Amino acid sequence: MPIKFRNYTNIAGITEDYFKVRAFLVKTGYSEYTYARWDWMATHGWLDKSSVGKIGIWEDKDEIVGLATFDCHMGETFCLTLPEYTGLKKEILEYSKEKLSYNCNFGVIIKDTDVTFQDIAAKSGLIATDRKENDAVFYLGKASTEYKLPEGFYITTMKDTFDLYQYRRVLWKGFNHELNGEGEFSFSNEAEEEAKQEMLRPNVDLNLKVAVVAPDGNFVSYCGMWYDPEAGYAVIEPVATDPDYRNMGLGKAAVLEGISRVGKQGAKIALVGSSQQFYYSIGLRPYTTATVWKIK
Numbered sequence: 033m034p035i036k037f038r039n040y041t042n043i044a045g046i047t048e049d050y051f052k053v054r055a056f057l058v059k060t061g062y063s064e065y066t067y068a069r070w071d072w073m074a075t076h077g078w079l080d081k082s083s084v085g086k087i088g089i090w091e092d093k094d095e096i097v098g099l100a101t102f103d104c105h106m107g108e109t110f111c112l113t114l115p116e117y118t119g120l121k122k123e124i125l126e127y128s129k130e131k132l133s134y135n136c137n138f139g140v141i142i143k144d145t146d147v148t149f150q151d152i153a154a155k156s157g158l159i160a161t162d163r164k165e166n167d168a169v170f171y172l173g174k175a176s177t178e179y180k181l182p183e184g185f186y187i188t189t190m191k192d193t194f195d196l197y198q199y200r201r202v203l204w205k206g207f208n209h210e211l212n213g214e215g216e217f218s219f220s221n222e223a224e225e226e227a228k229q230e231m232l233r234p235n236v237d238l239n240l241k242v243a244v245v246a247p248d249g250n251f252v253s254y255c256g257m258w259y260d261p262e263a264g265y266a267v268i269e270p271v272a273t274d275p276d277y278r279n280m281g282l283g284k285a286a287v288l289e290g291i292s293r294v295g296k297q298g299a300k301i302a303l304v305g306s307s308q309q310f311y312y313s314i315g316l317r318p319y320t321t322a323t324v325w326k327i328k
Contacts, residue, residue, distance in 0.1 A: 035090055035091065035092050035097065035098075035117075035120070036090070036091050036092075037088065037089070037090055037091075037127075038089050038091065039085055039086065039087065039088060039089065040053070040084055040085060040086075040087035040088070040089055040101075041084070041085065042084060042085030043084075044074075044079060044081035044084045045074065045075060045229070046074065046075070046233055046234060049089075050070075050074050051234075052089075052096055053070060053087075053089070053096060053099060053101075054067055054070055054071065054235065055096070056095075056096035056097075056099060056112075056114070057070050057099075057112075057263075058260055058262050058263045059114065059262075060112060060113075060114060061263065061264065062263075062265060062303070063110075063112055063143075064110060064112075064141050064142070064143050064165065064320075064322045065101065065103070065110040065112060065141075066263075066267055066303070067258075067260055067263050067267075068258035068260075068267035068269060069103060069267075069269070069305075070101075071235055071236070071258060072258075072269060073103055073104055074233075075226075075229040075230050075233055076104055076230065077223075077226035077229075077230075078104050078105070079104050080102075080104065080105050080106065083102070083105075083106050086106070086131050086132060087099070087100065087101045087102070087132075088100035088101075088124065088127050088128070088131065088132075090113075090117070090120055090123075090124065092117070097113060097114045097116075097117040097120070098111075098112065098113040098114075098117055098120040098123075098124050099111075099112045099113075099124075100112075100124045100125075100127050100128045100131075100132060101132075102132055105134065106132050106133065106134040107132075107133065107134035107135075107137050107138065107139065108138075108139040108140070108141060108324060109128040109132045109138070109139065109140045109141070110140070110141055111124040111125050111128055111140060111149070112124075118148065118149075121148070121149050121152050122152050122156070125140060125149075125152060125153065125156055126156065128140060129156070129327075137326075138326065138327055139161075139163075139324045139325060139326045140153060140158065140324070140325050141165055141322045141323070141324055141325075142322060142323055142325055143320060143321075143322045144320070144321045144322060144323055145320070150325075153325045157327055157328055158325040158326060158327055158328070159325065159326065159327075159328050160323050160324075160325050161323065161324050161325065161326055163323065163324040164307075164321055164322065164323055164324075165305060165321070165322040165323075165324070166305070166306060166307035166318070166319075166320075166321050166322075167303050167304065167305055167306075167319045167320045167321075168303070168304050168306055168307060168311045168312065168316040168317060168318055168319055169301050169302070169303050169316060169317055169318075169319035170268075170291055170301065170302040170303075170304075170315055170316045170317075171300070171301055171317070172291070172295040172299060172300050172301065172302070173300075175315030175316075176288075176315065177288045177289075177291050177292040177295065177315075178288070179281065179284055179285040179288045179289070180281065180285075181244065181281070181282070181285050182280055182281070182282075184246070184247035185244055185245065185246055185247065185252075185282065185285075186244070186245050187242060187243070187244060187245075187285065187286075187289050188242075188243050188245050188251075189238060189239050189240070189241055189242055189243065190231060190238040190241035190243070191237075191238035191239045191241070193243070193245070194231075194238070195251070196219075196224055196227040196228065196231065197219050197224075198243070198250060198251040199227060199231070199241075199243070199251065199254065200217070200219060200223055200224075200227050201217050201219070201250070201251065202243065202250075202251040202252060202253065202254045202272055202273075202274060203254060203270065203272050204217040205217060205272070205274045205275060205276075206253070206254065206271075206272025206273050206274055206275075207270075207272050208275065210275075211275060235260070237257075237259065239293065240256070240257035240258070240259060240290060240293055240294065241254075241255075241256050241257070242254070242255045242256075242257065242286050242289045242290045242293070243255075243286065244282045244285055244286050246277065250274075252273065252274040252276075252277040252282060253272070253273040253274070253277065253282035253283050253285070253286045254270070254271070254272050254273075254286060255268060255270075255271050255283075255286035255287045255289070255290045256268070256269055256270050256271075256290075257290035257291070257293065257294055257302070259294040259297055259299050261297070261298055264299075264300070265299060265300070265301045265302065265303055266291070266294035266299040266301070266302040266303070267302070267303050267304070268287060268290065268291070268302055268303065268304035269304065269305065271283060271286065271287060271304070273286075283310065284310075284313075284314045287311075287314060288314060288315075290302075303319060304316065
């Protein structure tokens with residue numbers, strides 16, 4: 033039976049296609065676009081819901097073997113296949129260039145070790161840029177997950193303290209929205225509904241959504257952890273600390289607590305999409321790099 037192409041459903045959120053793509057990404061193993069990144073995107077408030085139907089799927093006997101997708105917004109693409117279907121990469125790239133560009137801008141993220149795909153991209157008129165995506169890794173058993181919190185601070189999780197206001201508040205502050213002049217944190221009914229969609233859905237373990245609580249009761253640091261035993265690795269995303277509480281070891285505590293928890297579930301490594309010194313300082317190491325390739 034020949035390999036068939038189809039588009040992803042044009043319905044955003046948790047659908048049958050969401051599960052099929054996730055199963056493909058888990059089966060793929062580690063790639064430049066992980067199962068956790070897909071989970072994060074599927075219910076993210078910033079997702080361009082009007083474009084999900086342009087995601088491309090290649091199937092062999094109704095099983096996904098190739099994927100062309102973006103991350104929340106079109107313009108930069110990930111072209112993925114199962115290992116035995118790498119011959120589809122050229123077709124997937126050409127589809128992506130035609131259908132997943134945005135305002136005539138197009139980029140594709142290619143692992144720096146994937147020389148074969150680099151050759152395909154070069155022959156297709158693309159060139160490497162200086163834009164990088166970096167992943168760091170924590171090897172369970174090679175580095176310590178011990179930490180110490182200042183007096184009066186403690187760890188909780190979204191399982192123990194399901195507080196969407198505090199969750200959104202720490203992310204807003206921690207990602208510097210207020211420092212960047214975007215205004216003070218506000219929590220609308222719409223924001224609450226978006227947060228519910230992020231948290232109350234399949235493939236989420238609220239015991240792995242870790243927060244540090246300050247003496248005044250506010251979440252002041254947060255680490256989201258993702259783990260799927262079949263994939264064989266955990267993912268750290270997102271991590272944020274309130275600017276008023278930085279340099280106190282709170283971010284370290286949140287991340288290491290999350291890593292410790294996935295370790296108890298069987299994870300051997302935890303990955304984060306970053307090359308920040310913060311992560312290296314708490315025990316992570318450089319893992320892989322990928323480069324954005326664009327049209328000449």
